[in-house]
Every structure is written in structure tokens, then in C-alpha cells.
Amino acid sequence: MKTKPLDMLLRALTWCCAAITCAVLLYLVGYILVQGIPFIKPSLFALAYNSENVSLLPALVTTVLTVAASLLVAVPFGVFAAIYLVEYARRGNRLVRLVRVTTEALAGIPSIVYGLFGWLFFVVWLGWGLSLLAGSFTLAIMILPLIMRTTEESLKAVPDSYREGAFGLGAGRLRTVFRIVLPAASPGILAGVVLAIGRIVGETAALIYTAGTVAQIPASPLASGRTLAIHMYALSSEGLHTGQSYATAVILLAVVIGINALAASAAKRIATR
Numbered sequence: 035m036k037t038k039p040l041d042m043l044l045r046a047l048t049w050c051c052a053a054i055t056c057a058v059l060l061y062l063v064g065y066i067l068v069q070g071i072p073f074i075k076p077s078l079f080a081l082a083y084n085s086e087n088v089s090l091l092p093a094l095v096t097t098v099l100t101v102a103a104s105l106l107v108a109v110p111f112g113v114f115a116a117i118y119l120v121e122y123a124r125r126g127n128r129l130v131r132l133v134r135v136t137t138e139a140l141a142g143i144p145s146i147v148y149g150l151f152g153w154l155f156f157v158v159w160l161g162w163g164l165s166l167l168a169g170s171f172t173l174a175i176m177i178l179p180l181i182m183r184t185t186e187e188s189l190k191a192v193p194d195s196y197r198e199g200a201f202g203l204g205a206g207r208l209r210t211v212f213r214i215v216l217p218a219a220s221p222g223i224l225a226g227v228v229l230a231i232g233r234i235v236g237e238t239a240a241l242i243y244t245a246g247t248v249a250q251i252p253a254s255p256l257a258s259g260r261t262l263a264i265h266m267y268a269l270s271s272e273g274l275h276t277g278q279s280y281a282t283a284v285i286l287l288a289v290v291i292g293i294n295a296l297a298a299s300a301a302k303r304i305a306t307r
Contacts (some may be wrong), residue, residue: 035038042053054152059229063287064159066280066283066284066287069277069280070277070280070281070283070284071280071281071284072277073174073277073278073280073281074281074284074285077089078090078091078283079091079277082250083249083250087193087219088269088275089249090262090265090278090281090282091119091251091253092249092250092259092260092287093249093259093260093261093262093264093282094285094289095251096166096245096251096252096259096260096261097235097261097262097263097289099166099170099252099259100166100169100170100241100245100259101231101234101235101260103166103167103170103174103255104170104171104173104174104177104230104234105174105227105230105234107171107174108174108175108177108178108181108230108302109175109227111174111178111241112177112178112180112181112182112185112226113181113185113223114183115133115208116122116181116182116183116185116186116189117185117189117211117216119133119134119182119186120186120189120190121189121207121211121215122167122207128214137182137183137288138179138183140170140178140179141183143181144239145176145237145239145240146239146240146243148172148173148175148176149172149239149240149241149242149243149244150243151175152168152169152171152172152175152240152243153173153243153244153245154180155167155170156168156172156244157243157244162256163243163256163258164244164245164246164248164258165244165252165255165256165257165258166245166252166254166255166256166257166258166259167247167255167256168244169241169244169246170245172240172241172243172244173233173234173237173240173241176233176237176240177230177233177234180226180229180230180233181223181226181227181230183226184222184223184225184226185219185222185223185226187222188219188220188221188222188223188225188226189215189216189219191219191222192215192218192219196210196214196215196218197210197214197215199214199241200213200214224297224300225297227297228293228294228297231293232290232293235261235262235263235289235290236286236292237261237263238261238263238264238267241261241263241264242264243258245258245259245260245261245264246258246259246260247264248260249265249268255275262282262285262286262289263286265282266279266283266286267280269282
């Protein structure tokens, strides 16, 4: 069978786009590594931040705490909402259509708008102040649509034969969902969680309005702190520690790669059970 000229052109364009994407990624990663690795020193990991060591350790700890708190709020709500939409709600239900439209609209809202909402609601109205708690709840609302949509699509991708087989063996709907459907959909759900983590780790605008920029490890959920992304932004905007900001970018890149590797490993283990 001969290959048509149009097919050859489309294949060449596809390879060209893939090569450009890989080249840009390699350039960005290489540039960050070349600029940042020389400034990675032990003083950069000091327990306390000051104007001399510009330690990123408090920001790293704050990042981990923010990710954990945000996922603790968003993942249960997102997953259970998606389970209701796919497994329990009647098809064509107006509530389902409304929830999906609302979710898609929320997913497209800029992060600065979430930051303003978090500042007005959590910081001012609830009186939490600039704190880890206010920032985590704001980020939880921001990533909730992402987790809902990815979980919903993962549940839809599970063949109906799985459900029919479980029902035929006498399993109830709840048991079928938690013992059959969710394990089969877990790789897709984990992929959504990883995307949500990436958005949390790289977020700055929403956290500046809600969590603050204090360079210390939060002593309590109502204490202020800065994440690695805000730390990098603060150092680069000051113009006094540009090298250290690149070093922070290297650590941030390593954290994201490590999270993706752990998620991929967990997805493989779940899929092979």
C-alpha cells in the first residue's frame, strides 16, 4: 500500500513538532541546571533563613506541607464527587450537567482570581490571616476541578463489563465501585493528582495573597510561609541573589521529577495487582 503525500506531510509535521517540543524542554532543563547547580551549597539548606544564606529549606518544608494539606482537602471531595456523577447520578440529570459546566468554568479561571477570592474569604472574612491554612484551602479549591474531571474520565474508561460481572456475582453498587471500579481507574486518578501537585508546586499568585511570603517554617497552620516557587520569585525580583534563585529552580525541578516518578511507580504497582 502506497503512502499518500498528505500522510507523509502530516507524519513529517508530527515528528517536527515532537522534535521542537523535546528540544525546548531539554534547553530549559539544561539552562536551569547550568545556571543553578554551581550555587547549590550546604548553606542553602540551613534550618533558618537569613539575608546571607537565603536558605530554601523553610520554603521546601512549606511546599511539602502545602501540597499535603491541599490534597487532603481536594482529593476526597473530587474523587467522591466524580464517583457520584459517573456511578450514581442518572444520565441526563440537570444537576450533573450543571456540575460539569461549573467544573469546566472553574478550571479556566486564572489563579490570581482564586488568590483574590481566598484573600477575601479565608484571610479576611474567616479571619485566618496570611497563613498556611488559607493558602492550602485556596489551592484545594483551585485543583478541585482538575481532580474531578480526571477522575470522572478515568471512571468512564473502565469497561461496563467489570460492573456487570460484579453485579452478576451479587456484589452491591458500593462494593463494586470500591473493589472493582476504583482500582481499575486508579492509574488515571493518580495522573490527575500528579497534575494537581504540579500546579500547587508552581503556584505563586494565589499564595502571595493567602499564604504570604514569610521565609520561615510555619509554626502552626495559621502561620505564614513561602513555597519554593514564591521563594524563587522573591529572590529573582530582588536582584541580589539571582544565582540562588536558579538553584531553587533546580531543587524545584528535582521535586517535581521525584513526585512524577513516585506516582508512576505507584500506578504500575496498582495496575499489576
